[in-house]
Amino acid sequence: MLSKKELTQLAANAHDRTFPAGAVLTTQDETGVTFGVIVEGQAAVSVHGQTARTLGPGDYFGEMALIDHSFRSATITAETDLRCLLFTAWVFRPFAMAHPETAWALLEVMVQRVRDAEAR
Numbered sequence: 001m002l003s004k005k006e007l008t009q010l011a012a013n014a015h016d017r018t019f020p021a022g023a024v025l026t027t028q029d030e031t032g033v034t035f036g037v038i039v040e041g042q043a044a045v046s047v048h049g050q051t052a053r054t055l056g057p058g059d060y061f062g063e064m065a066l067i068d069h070s071f072r073s074a075t076i077t078a079e080t081d082l083r084c085l086l087f088t089a090w091v092f093r094p095f096a097m098a099h100p101e102t103a104w105a106l107l108e109v110m111v112q113r114v115r116d117a118e119a120r
Contacts, residue, residue: 010095014085025076032065032072034086041082046075063106
């Protein structure tokens, strides 16, 4: 939904990080100020100690805590070696505000996650 120019602009402000298998990227109920996009590898999402889903390339995490300045709603653990682009709130928020289609896409995914959680 973003042009190559917009993606390049956003990626230029990212922190490109790698994590070994088993590394915990986020911990439920801790505060968070980063939003991550998985470039390579897989990660497990767990809520209250129960696996909720698996994330892979193109999937993201951390948007809820970034949006409401609150606690992480899940723990994210690398299942394989993982490469992510991490964005701080002070980088991602202005970008999302300037690109409402990005904010709308986040809302669509968050609604689906709420529906999935309610169905469990």
